[in-house]
Amino acid sequence: MNIQGENKTQNRILSLLPLWIVIGIFMIGPLLVMAVVSLMESNVYGGVHFKFSLSGYRQILFDTNLFDEIEFNPAYLIIIARSFMLALAATFLSLLIGFPAAYFISRQSDRVKNILIFLVTIPFWTNLLIRTFAWIIILGKGGVIESSFNFFGLLDEESSLNLMYTNSAILIGLVYSYLPLMVLPIYASMEKMDLRLLEAATDLYSNRIELIRKIILPLSMPGIIGGSILVFVPCLGAFIAPDLLGGGKKLLLGSLIQFQFSYARNWPFGAAMAMFLLALVILVLIFNARLNRKHREYANQK
Amino acid sequence: MQTKNKKTKFRYVWNFPGFGGWTAIFFGFLYIPIFILVCYSFNSSKFAMIWTGFSFRWYAKLFSNDDIQTATINSFIVAFAAAPLATIIATFSALALVRGGEFRFREFSSGLITLPLMVPEIVTAVATLIFFASLGINLGLINVIIAHTVFCIPFAFMPIKAALEAMDPNLELAARDLYSDKTSTFKTITLPLLTPGILSGFMLAFVISIDDFIITLMVAGGGATTLPVYIYSMVKMGVSPEVNAVSSLMLAFSIFIVTLYWFFNRKIKN
């Protein structure tokens, strides 16, 4: 018996070994190397000096100006704040658009439900770059929106609505990119909802808004929170939407990091920014885990 | 009579007016951009924005573009290497995690699997870039394949895990009595039953690999350009219907694989 037990442990470890090796070396390894690089000194022409320095992190808040004086530099805080605001706005808009749709889908017959949910997931599996590119055709100068305005005589040929290269353009791109990720968890939590509760509730609350507020929203809360995190987190690190729709002049966290490795060649700062983003995401995930646990405890008490 | 009455009241309660219309708008929002993109790929004009007539010329041009073909071949090499690798790793992990009961590294291992999903893509991309650069490893496509294998693992894992959980363990127990040894039980019962799950996992991993852009952009060196990275350079050069054409083909391919996956999965469920 004992031998068999050991055998079993051995088997499990053997089956998990490839996972540990691959993720350990090629996921955790790079993150560790990045953490080390974030603590080094940058080399003007790219790469790093192997010398310990906190300048990568210090640069997030303080900067030496051209005269070599250290001064408080709010610029990166502004980028961080912009990323936060845009990510929040995208999350909120996704919720606004996605919630009713998720509810509607969850109330269809099984057959229809399956098909609709499949339709929701399809965009998620297609190329994000291509889907963002589609918005250039729609928002761009002479694009679909402008030419239809022209067609209806709302806009003369010469003028432009200037839809591209704005925060709104980035926002639309973000919502479009991650909307399916909002709908799926909400749908999942609504599908499990007990219809009898709703039925009973109709006797209590005569009006529909009350019904949504008091019953449907609380019951789908785990889905709403889950969906919000699934949208919020990738929006924070978005690179494609700001790059293609933002005209490269409104940096977000993601594009700022990419910028350090392409044009600015400041690896330690880029790595420090990436560590910062990672820390933010971990915080959000911990917050989510807490909320989930509370929710479960609450449900259990009931 | 009573029940019918109740039912109408019930329906009245859980359907909100306007939600249906809203959902239609929602799907419109999701699909109209894709539809427009595909439409404009048939535009005969050189400029994507100005419609001048229907034509296949941009598709024809794709087939004479060597760089696109090289990039496409690269994409397939990467996906055909990374997806199976990820699927194999995911299968063994799923077997250990679902069938292995409670053991010490369980939580740790499931954490490892989901790690690539948690870390923002740009962070993974940058970290992998630094990693390969500081080790001085540049094996061309193999770098890309390694990076893809990592983030494909969780996608391959999900359907396999689901399939394993749905499988009746009694079947295996019964088989153990028949065949007595574990290996043949695995071969004759577990593996065949698990095959649809494994295939689903493979398909998801494949799609994710084919579509990946950011990580490949950062990691790929010379001669390792994949199709999305090539499309990115085309988009940067200006909006031409050729981009629409190659994008439409990519979309069609992804949708095809995912649809296949969906039918497959439905079969498993039934």
Place this chain on the structure above:
Amino acid sequence: MKGKLLKILVSISFLFFSTSVFAAGKLNLYNWADYTPEDLIEKFEKETGISVTVDTYDSNETLLAKLQAGGGSTGYDLAVPSQHFVEIMIKEGLIEKVDGIKDMPNYKYVADQFQGPSFDPNQDYSTPWQMGSASWAYRADSYSGNGSSMMEFFKPSDEVCGKVAVFKSPEEVVNMAHLALGSSFCSEDPNEMQAVMDLLIEQKKCVAVYSSEGINERLMSGEVIMHAHWDGYSQVGKWEGVDDLTYAYPKEGVVGWFDSLVMPKGAKNVEEAKAFMNFVMHPENMAMLSNFAAYANAIPESAKYLSDDMKNATNIQVPDGIPVKFGQACNKESQALIDKVWTKLMQ
């Protein structure tokens, strides 16, 4: 099942195998976007049997970053940096010494003054590609200025404000700003750099987009009216149908550059790369390059193969009295200042 798996594995390994077998006749060229004529590549492939893959970048900085990130082996066999970046890459050990450039059969065609240029005095690393200038271009039909001053670009009038586009990377823009302000390239004077920064930040209010790619498409669609541009590329835009696209030769001067073929560290297809270097220096082939990209070159004999279009190209003729100042490799101090200015601008 087993058989199938085996088949898949075999076909995968075959894919690897096949790519490595044919690697002997391969060449990976890393070049600026829209800078490599297809017909030239086809001619080279036909003559030598070497198959060429072209990847593109949008700036010297991007190229430098990619070479730095390659960790000693980027996978590229050739790249095309400008003169000052060749210098930096030599210093940083990012490019290979190429044996026997001077002995290449076609080297004799290179004009005397371009043999052993200042950035590569012994011709150890580079062979000439194209040369031209950076300034800005405008659509004369929608802009009333005449491009006689750099300030028209940096302090755009209301007419074009919001319809200006600037290169994505600093090297040429900062130099253009230096020209506009009358300060010198690679300035280490913080006051001068502060003035550059102020100018660029002021300009940003009118900038629609920072990009170094798809410039002609952007001008063509009317998305922007004024765009940082290169002389030859703006000529190409003119050929492609933006008839009134005019390249500005401001009185302060334009930023000159000289692009060369170099071999990144760890290049695998050395002989193929050398064959390409030699091939490009042939007058007929160099003319193909110029006919495509509309830039001048260092091979005088190529003149007889130039197209009529090229001979009549108005955007690439430098008017008398307009200075062409070549970008230099800045030392680390001034490079750090440039990066700081640009980072401040981009945030």
